[in-house]
Amino acid sequence: MDVLASLTPAQRTAVLHVDGPLLVLAGPGSGKTRVVTHRVAHLLQQGIPARHILALTFTNKAAEEMRQRLARIAPRESVWMGTFHAFCAKTLRIHAAMAGLTENFSIYDTSDSDKALKQAIADVNVNLTGTSPERIRSIISWAKNQLMSPDDFQPRSGNAAGELARRIYPEYQRILVSNNAVDFDDLLMHVAIMLRENPELRGSLDERYRYILVDEYQDTNAAQYAIARALSIDHPNLAATGDPDQSIYGWRGADINNILDFEKDFPHVQVVRLEQNYRSTKNILRVADQLIANNRKRKHKALFTDNPAGEPVRLVAYPSERDEADSIAQQIAAAVRTGKRQARDFAIFYRINALSRQLEQSLRRFNVAYQVVKGVEFYQRKEVKDVLAYLHLLNNPRHDVAFFRIVNTPSRGIGPATLAKVREFALQRGLSMLEASRQIDSLNGRARKALARFLAVYERLSDHLAGSLEELMRKTVWESGYLEYLESSDYEEDVQRVANVQELLTAAGEFDDHHPGDNALERYLENVSLASDTDDFDLESDQVSLMTMHSAKGLEFPVVYVVAAEQGLLPHERSRHDETQLEEERRLMFVALTRAEHELQISYAQKRMFRGEQRHTVPSSFLMELPREEMNVIQPNVGWHEPPWEEKSWDDGDISFDINSFDDDDTPQVKETPATKPAFKLTTAAQMAGGASAVGVSPDQFQTGMLVHHPEYGPGTIASLSGKDKKRTATVQFFSGEEKRFQLSFSPLTPMKAR
DNA sequence: ATTCGCAAAGTTTTT
């Protein structure tokens, strides 16, 4: 296999790089995965043993894709590829004792961790008024990402929530360790800390993993950075690939500076820029590129493509969210009906999950198949968690969260009072809940009997630990009485639950088939814990994909719709006032736009029903940053959609409008603005004043016809001006349709200058 | 022990 076949010079440079640090700045659609896999194949060809190579990704899906692609060009080579978390779990199993754990430790998912946290809050008896468990959780998470143990963590003085977290964190961590459990952050933190504090271990792992590849490096957090760094000292062959412009997880602790400072961190680094895009049309790429050019915190990249220009990107203003959803559904239905495209060619992206509902409704009405990524997840369902909790407790008898979950499920008459006594006993003796249940002798007859019944079930199941996973699970749902309990129910939802349990059993059987060998239970549970729901959504089936813009990363679709480009939603309200967060929102939109191969439509609704109330919207400020002269800007006729005939037409199932059909044979009921609008760029008053304060910008700068932006009402043009000096007043016609008057010396109006 | 009802809150979520 020629690993260099059909590579561009830049790609070839990256693939041929062997020793020393390497930074691959890969723009969207630049063939990054291909480069990475070919580079691994090349390393192998150079005689480097597979065991010395480590490829770290952020998602199981990315790891799986890499694995498959490598299998094609270098079959029979087993390079370890997986997520950071899976790698840390594997490492931590071997060195569990160093973190006070045993090899069979459990990985707590978010809900397990929440329960442990609640317990911790109750234990230290603090008053959370003025803050929330979520806040505490995020502070603790932050501390762990910074590799601060409970002893190290010192909040800034005067930070009330931080002070509470300082008191809760030690108890939370004590619970985790005594449960022989870790949360997601711990997986990284434990490994990072043991690498930091144990030079011998660090050296031996560095020696073992001589060639490390980290994908999506722009999304690494401090702990992941520390791990990658620690393993690249004696063998500094760290290859980072990523794109600063696609860093969208800053709010989760990812530090974009890791990639921006890579060249400082690793001297003599070879930097390769992959700037040619093989995915999108020229028009799409140009729009995305111009948007992201507004970010300050980035490394310059000159994106280009040899692909055709394609259709202009559409920017559509719909009267309402319903019009938006219906129009999109109608467009898709028409394209599918005429055979022009398949449903799977389409994706719809939104900023928040709550926006999927309207789109789903419309797609259903137009009979378009779709899948949503991802609301309620399989492994989060009650019945699935219940069954898995039995297995968790069998694998790790100290898993108290699992114990509490199943001890009375199905109900055996073990109530809160009994459990409180058991926990008290457990705390005094330093026992797990399970062990305390065995030893406690101070319970009344009834409670004692009930608890004994549960313990008997547990002991019986323990006998099957040596068998196959499926057999163990089957015994579990049977012996525990859980399946019986579900089947005896008349509720419709319990029928579905039985089916889900069956599905779980089937999956267990498949796991047995694919993972023969020892420790099936432990490996299965780890797999489940580290699985995510975006992993298994189905790109193959013929359905339209609906997802948040975050979930869209790494994917591509022939036709993409980005909806609800409105202030408050995109950028999101809580990011609006912070420049750093605003840039992240812009990157998020950049990611969304660059998913599109052939067609891209960006839209907003002029009014939107949100949280039960009808609101006027303001178009996203990002829309002002797009090259409108090259786009197809579409404004619907105001008022055409008003009742009564709107309602009526739906009842007939007769689609009586076609707000933006682009087929020539249809008559669009919208007026299309020809591409004559000048491009304009948002310029703040401060910039116009040469960096000085915005206050005192002369009202003289405003002229009739000028494009202006208002933080509340959005963009518009000055219809007329009157008055003098301080009283000079502008009447502004906003794009949202509203007209307002402002005294220029007091209003937050910003001029936008034509370019 | 389950069910009901009301109040409160409501980003994004690779693991």
Place this chain on the structure above:
DNA sequence: CTTTGCGAAT
């Protein structure tokens, strides 16, 4: 408009 959690009521 929704979902969720807690306390009261059966």
